Structures are given as C-alpha cells and as structure tokens.
Amino acid sequence: MADGEAGNPVPRRVGDVSPIKHVLYILKENRTYDQVLGDMAQGNGDTSLVLFGERITPNQHALAREFVLLDNFYVDGEVSSDGHNWSMGAYATDFLEKGWPTSYGRRGGAEISSGYRKTGDNKGGYIWDQAKRAGVSYRTYGEFADNGRANIPVLRDHFATGFHSMDMHVFDTLRERQWERDFDSLVAAGALPQLMTMRLSNDHTEGTAAGRPTPFAHVADNDLAVGMLIAHLSKSAVWKETVVFILEDDAQNGPDHVDAHRSTAYLAGGMVKRGFVDHTMYSTSSALRTMELILGMPPMTQFDAAATPMWRCFASSVDGKGFDFRSARVDLGS
Template sequence: KFSGDEKFLYASAGNDNQILKYAVTNGKLILRDSIVLGAKWPNKISPAGLEIDDAAKLMYVVTKEDSSLYILDLGSKKVLSKTMLHGEAYSCMLSNDKQQLFISCWGCDKLIVFDTKKRSVVNEVQVGDNPNDICLSKNGKFLFVANANDNSVSVIDIRKQEVIETLNAALYPNSPSGSTSNGVALSTDEKTLYIANADNNCLAVFDVTKPGFSRSKGFIPVGWYPTNVKVMGNKIFVANGKGFSSKANPYGPNPLNPKQAVISHAGDTARPAEVQYIGGLFKGTMSIIDVPSAGQLAMYSQMVYQNTPYSKNKELIAKGEPGNPIPMKVGDPSPIKYVFYVIKENRTYDQVLGDMKEGNGDTSLVLFGEKITPNQHALARQFVLLDNLYADGEVSADGHNWTMGAYATDYVEKNWVTSYGGRGGTYPGEGKRTIGNNKGGFIWDHCKRAGVTYRSYGEFADDGKANISSLEGHFCPYFESFGMDVKDTTRFAQWKRDFDSLLSIGKVPQFNSIRLGNDHTEGLRKGKLTPTAHVADNDLALGMLIEYLSKSPIWKQTAVFVIEDDAQNGADHIDAHRTTGYLAGGFVKRNFVDHTMYSTASMLRTMELILGIPPMTQYDAAATPMWRSFSNTADTAPFVARPVNVNMNDKNTVSNQWQQRSENFNMAKEDAVPDLEFNLVLWHAIKGDHIPFPGPKRAAFVNLKEEEKDED
C-alpha cells in the first residue's frame, strides 16, 4: 500500500510479523524501516492486508495466523490496539470518510465492518466461501468481494450494508468449485469489473454500470493461476502466481543424494541452486493487457472457453464407451462394487518405472527400479502400465487435498509455499485447518451424501482421531498414521485384520482409502532404514495388499487404484508432476499399456463414476476417466506378491556431512524435511558422487491433436 503522497510503499512481511517501509527513490524501492507487530515465527501473527489513514497517521493491519486487526501508529511505530476477528483475515479497506474499515474474513466467510472511532466491530455481512480480495467504488457506495470457493463476487451496498447481488464468475452457471475468484478491480470509468479466476487462468469481465443489475461481458485469458488484477488507464495488469506452465525437471530432487535433505512437510532450503525442486520451479509473471474492445473481448472469450477443459456437458456425461465397467453417467450401474484407493508418497514416474521399456521412461533417472520395486513393476506389467499420469498437487500440503478432493483452495495454494520454504507457517492440508478444506469437503463427504459406505486407513486420520467430521466413526482406529518408524508391511497387517472382520459380516465398505507412505523415505539419517529399505517395504506392502484382495471373495467386483499424493521428491524427463499409478481388479485390463494423459482428478472421476458420486469440483468433472484401462470381461486370476530382493532392515551407517545434515530432519510428518535437499542426499547415496544430480522438468504436456481425436 502506498502512502498518500506516494513517497513510501508499505508491505506485509508475512511470518516475520513486520510491516516493511520502502522509499520510492528514482523509480526504485529502497527499504527504509519496519514496524514490528511481534516476535518472528513461530510466534503466530502473519500480517496480510493493510490500509493507511494518512491524515490520522494510522495503519490498519489484518492477520491470518492470530486472526486479528492491529492498529498501528505510523509515527511511533507502536501497536495501539488489537481486535480479535472470527477467522483468518485476508484484506482490508477504509471507507471514503475513514469512519469504517471493511475486512474480508477469509476464514469466516464474512465482510466485517469495523468502526474506526469506536474501535470495535459494528457489523458483519455474510458473503461467499473464502472471501479474499476487495475493492471499493470511487464514490464509496459499493464494495466488491471475491469469493474463491464459490467462483463469485459479492456486491455490497455500503449504506444498506447488505449484498445486493452475487456475480457468478465461472464459465458456466452452477459450476462446482474450481474457478477460484481471488482478485477484483474496477476499470478507470468504473463501468467494468475485472475478476481474477485463479484456477480458470482467466479474468471474468462484468458490466457493473448499475450495481444490482450487472451483466457478464466475457473473459480474458491470462497466465497460470492469476492472483491479482489492477487497472491503470487503458491497461490491465494481472499477477500470475505460477507463471506460464509446468515443465520437466531432469535435475530434480534425489532422496538418495547425500547432499539433499528429506523433511516431512518442508522443502530443502539449503538445496543447491541447480536442483529443480517443484516448490521453486514456477516463476510468477505479469500479464499486461490493453482494455479490449467488444470484438476483442468476444475473441478472448472464445479462447478462454477453448482453453478450459471443464464444461457442464462433461460434468453430466463423461468420456467412455457403452458396456464398459466405467459408466459415462453418474448413477449408471457398474459391475465394480468395491473401490480401494491407495495413497503413496512423493515419487516420480522415472524414479520407479523409468526402466520399463514398454513405457516412456528415462533409465538414467531411475533410483528405485525393478530390483527394489518388483511388485510395482509386476502390477504395471500384469495389469496396466500408466506412463502419462500426473499428480495435480505440487507437495503433500496441497497434494493430499487434491488426492482426496480434486482441488486445493486458494488458502492452501497461497500458504504452503512459506512453510515449505522455511519461512514459517502451519501445514494447511489434510483437514488440519478448516479454512484449507474444500467447500463441499472431500470424497468421503461426497460418499456420505450419496449413501456410499466408506472407511479410511490413515488418510486424514492421525493418531487415532479423524481430521474431518465425516471420518468420525469411519476410520480404522488402530491403523498407524504417517510415520517412518512403522513399516508399511505392518500397516498391511493392520488393514488385513480390519478387512477380515468386515468381510466376515458382509460389511466391507464400498470405498476404502489406504495410506501407505513409506516410499517417502528418511534420506540418509544414521541408524534409520535406508531409502532402498523403505521403498522395498512399501512395495512389498502394496503387493501383499493386492494379493490378499485378489484371493478374497469380492475380487471380481473390486477395483484398486494406487497413486502418489505428489511427485515432488524426484526427477522426471517429461514433467515434474508425472508420477506412478497402478490399477488392479477383476475388470482391469491385463498386459496393457495406456498412454492416455491422466491426472489425479482422472482417477477420482473414475472412482466416482463407479460409485455413483457426482464430480466434486470442475477438475474431476473435466478429467478423462480411465475407461480405456478397463474391460467388460472379467479376469479374476489372482496377483501373486513378489518377494523382496533387498534387505528391508538395512540401515544407514555411512557418516559424512550429508548424513550429519540428515540427523536434523523431522520425519514425524510427511514433507517436514526440505525436499530438494532430501533428493540430493538420496541421489548420491544410490548413484554415488560421480553422477550429476538431475533436476525437475515441467512441460506444457497437453496433446491437443490427441484430444481432438478423442472427441471424434
């Protein structure tokens, strides 16, 4: 926020719990001073939006960790007052007369009205889900509030202090979450409102000449994940949070490299600059666009619709073929009655399956090949090899939400980067913070609404308790949650015990989520199992689980889906999101290679169609179901688990500087270790110091020609 004379710029310093003051000197920003709200992280404050009353020499700051409004004296730099709010705050803005401060409450779905004279909250206006950015008309009569999870903007009459209309910013009416409206700006003449839709990669444009009677004008394509929009004269400026596109990371992390740290719930802040870690691979960009004419806007709108995979038609009728076990319409019958969804941790395709000649792999990037993962290789050969599957998430913080909900909210997307970068912040995923949860919940919530029975084993259930209400009474209480001190083969035995008890009374749930995460590994921590031992244990547990299911009486009616929550901890020559996935079951094809481009959302959409559950978000609604990998003729031949070829009890013993760094790694939770450092450590542990560490690749991997063929 600029001072009134535009000589200074004030900026929130996030988890440093300060406001930075920059002088504008010869077109450059020079840091001059700071205002301290409190001690740095782990002291939970985290300033977000701020506003200035120049005449009164006051600054208003709202926060997202202690959910408060701070009033600061700009002269003395002291905190004058602190007011608790009802949830995490995003932004704030003064009325024209400075008598009221409007606060968007990110975590309580309200616009809070604060009286600056009384220094108290005087009103709360209910708006949409996850309200964030706000803008005020010049005459001070109307306020516009973006609502991320509702794909909407609330238009508020300031005098009445009520919502007079809600603008649907999505491309289609009644769309599920997935547009993520998170930026608003008025044109210079205030006749047009521009709305940044982060997950549609576009601006929605509305005629707001007469608030209360606004109308849609169209859409403008921008970059990847636009987070803010501003208008100056006839120019529109858009900040694109993730830049252009994903890409390959051949120099990505390596968990066997002694120079890399593997930390649960964190990135590697000490990683070498050349390592292409997914958390630092996307560079933000700015789109600068001339205000379009009506004709240009019409062309822009066509481009946005062409670029957007989601449509209402796809939501209602998915791709497929008649007679396939995967229905094309929600509610149509399927011979598959039981779904088992296994979630693993952090591996790329090339790290594990890059040695399979049948697929598109790079053998030079293989770390955990067939000798270490015989069961995963056998599954890929005996059933289906998926070599074009991509994790929608970047790290576990958003990855588990994507894996179970086909979406990560703007809160999750905007907050995991600081914690993974070692700059403070709490883990926002897996139901740990209510504000980070999807509006409609996760797949278990949707099962509950549809009358589908369900149970979870370690996913969104930690230390004997459910992280979300829909899992209360629907999880195995003795199944060990994430933690490297318990082997996945032990978890298999825990699952087997529970499964047998349910099978014996005919109560096996229709949907089962099972977390087997020890392929995360612990890097080279001395005295801990080696990365190879951890991955081998994980591989055997998966093989044993599928063998046991394949010899059960429900096998013919069962489908098993296996995926990594993300692919952050490795290199891949196609894309840093490309990961391993497996299918098994009576109606899964045998000895088949499926090159179709799939994503996490594709796997979810396939399971939803089997279970009769509508799509949760625009992402799974748009995703291609995996019908090509299924046959209408059942083959019930059982799977036989392959024995391990390595010592599953082998421990790290080598002592060097990289092993010593591993001693400080926190393995209690996934991703608490700097991931890039972890990958360097693993790479050199397996490959040796003489082979250079490869980094991550990102690719704009959509093959439009293939998509066009599919439509035909």
C-alpha cells in the first residue's frame, strides 16, 4: 500500500478508483530549481543563481504560486539521453547509462534513448506499455515520436501526427496551438485519452548561437506555451477531472545550491491544492508513481514502486477556478 490518506484523489492501492480521469504529463528540458524559481520567497531558493526568474517565466511562477510550489523535487536522469528514459520508464538501461557519455563527448555513437535504438530501450517498456497492459487509453505529443513516426511500437497510431517534435526553429507556442486543435477535437468526440504525454522543449535553448533567439527568448516562449496550455485546459469541460504534471527531463544545464539534480516541477488541475508549499522530497519516479496510482496502473520498476507519491499536493474536493496565462514580458524573437 502506498503512502496517502483517506479521501485523497491519489489512491493508495493499485486499481482503486480516482475521481481524476485524465493525466497530462509534460516534459521540458534541463533546468534546475534555482535557475527558474530561486526568486520565490516561499521556497528554498538562492537568488544569486536565478537566470530565468519571474520576468522571463511569469506563467511558471504563477503556477507555483497559485497551485503548489515544490522546492524539494529531484530528477532521476543525469542528462537528456537517460533523462527521457527515466522520465517515461522509471529507469535507464546499463547500456544507455554507459553509452551516452561517448555520444555526448562526440567520440562516436548516435543517440540511443527515446526509442531511437532498440538496444537502449527499457526492458519492460515505458509508461505507454504499462497503460496498454492496464487497458488505459493513451496518446503522445512529440515524446518518443518524431517527424511523423512513432519511435517505439506501442506508440503506433497513438501519437499526434500534427505536433512538431523537438526543433528549436519551431516555437513552443505553435506546438501549444497544435495541441489545442487536437485536444478540442478529442473532447468534442468524447475520445480524450486517459494518459497524454507531451514534449515542450524550447527551454533547452540554443545557447548563444549566432542569428538565433537568445536563451531568454526561448525560455519565455516555453513559459508562454505552458501558460496558454493550462489556461485553455482550465476552461474546458474536463478540467475538474484532469491533472497536469510538468517536469524537466534532467537538470544538467545549470547550478543549484542544494543539489545538481534539484529541478522544477509543477502541478495543475481541478483537484490540485491551491496556494500550497510542499517541502516533501520527491523525484521523477514519485511523479510516475502518482500518475500510475491515479490511472490504476502498477509500478514499472523498483524505483517508482519505492517512490513517495505526491498525494500531499492534492485536495479531496474540486476547485473549478481556472488559470489565466501571463503574456510574455520579453521579445520572443530577440
């Protein structure tokens, strides 16, 4: 039996029914907690390490302020290569963990994560395989699906063909509008999946590449896309029975005064607490365990099985108040 409390929408036993019917899991790229939320006085932050503070990320700050601020959350992956497998499968293979340094060091070898090479795939599959086994409907937007094709068999016919995969030349705000069209059509048809995964990757940035938008512009675009998505979802018919998890795949890109793995995580939905600060230590596997319990799926590995579910972030009653996105405060093309 998992940690929890009676009446909480996160069940303690696999198979117990939750009032939450839909989970949207969004993966972003490479940020530490202090880089983004270190300026929030309610949390354990170091303002000297803030790079993309509230002026750049007003929507993520609003989500942390209006819903739950998580200042003790840690990613399980080291870099994006193993981070995506950890984020979708609660572990990465020994082959992948030993192989990515060669690829990252440009000493040979190609990317082997995210379904690009079968030898790098998790033995038991990923969260979509678990959903299929449990009879849970699912769909992915850009995660493990690139350039109009699924990277792994379980995602064939279960991905949005009109959603752009990772490409720094495509705005995340465009991806958000692509998602809106797909989401609205599924809701209208009564066919919205129980589990949806998405990749919103522009907070990765292109560094200071000549002729390209600055890191601040890329992160601001990503932040606006997140805000627009939550605002649109919050005004839909399914808001009260939906929860959104927003995580980074890893935290490799910057410093943090607590730990190099400490990262941002956000929750939103009709049964997520409002104005709550949670100092509980959570991880990527904690988020996966929470989703699994909500959707009635068993854990995938020993890591999510042992992880603390994020039940403290949820309320026993619905708050139907929506979310209003904040406009970008910087030029997204600068």
